[in-house]
Amino acid sequence: MLKDITIGQYFPGKSVLHRLDPRMKILLTVGYIVMLFTVSNPLGLCVGILFLIFAYAISGIPPRMITKSLKPVIPIIIFTTVLNMFFVKGDPLFDWWIFHISRQGLLTAVVMTIRIICLIAGTSLLTYTTSPITLTDGLERLMKPLKVFHIKVHEIAMMMTIALRFIPTLIEETDKIMSAQKARGADLESGGIMQRARALVPILIPLFVSAFRRADELALAMECRCYRGDVGRTRMKQLHYSWQDGVAAALTIGCIAGVIMVNIFAPVVF
Secondary structure, eight states: OGGGOOTTOOOOOOSHHHHSOHHHHHHHHHHHHHHHTTOOSHHHHHHHHHHHHHHHHHHTOOTHHHHHHHGGGHHHHHHHHHHHHHHSOSSEEEEETTEEEEHHHHHHHHHHHHHHHHHHHHHHHHHHSSOHHHHHHHHHHHTGGGGGGTOOHHHHHHHHHHHHHTHHHHHHHHHHHHHHHHHTTOOOSSSOHHHHHHHTHHHHHHHHHHHHHHHHHHHHHHHHTTOBTBTTOOOSSOOOOOHHHHHHHHHHHHHHHHHHHHHHHSOOOO
């Protein structure tokens, strides 16, 4: 079901990850992504997987949320796996007609699948443990140096966070519209590609109308609260780094350094 998708959702809690500064969590997430795509052997990849398992363990987020966060990208994972499996050249393992599977292609497909899964699970953990308001503040503070180039940092951070915040709402709205259309006798699952595309029209039109209505209501609510961007804005909760942020940064830097050392001294496999 669409409502099982957890992208953009925030799960309140009191774990160590929930208490970290949002700026530190964003930086650690970026560092983890860099670490994932710089590994060149199985040992380094295992370090990244263990780091992710440890992060979920101390966050208190149920492991089933990992599978829920992966549901929207399953087609992308399958497409990437097939693409790497059949189009990467190397030592042949299977050869029939137009289908050619090589050892290097199979290895690349497995590694790329693991990387995408870890990437989605790691970035989802950021939204699971960070509220939209603090995430906006963290993005704005990190992008503050861009104000020198007259870039509207606050507006960009606000738009990104609002878009992320409304993903679960739109998914829930889509599920309600689909249920209503099925109750009226609409067939959304049978037929060819063109027939299914035409069946989506009665879903997309109400969804767009609902999205525009919600956007208008949100704009009106912000205007009624005298929202004027970051000009003269005060914050009830100030962002402060703590010793926990230092420990988290040290652990992440240690893992990245370990991956670099493994890449240097261990043989390159992929």
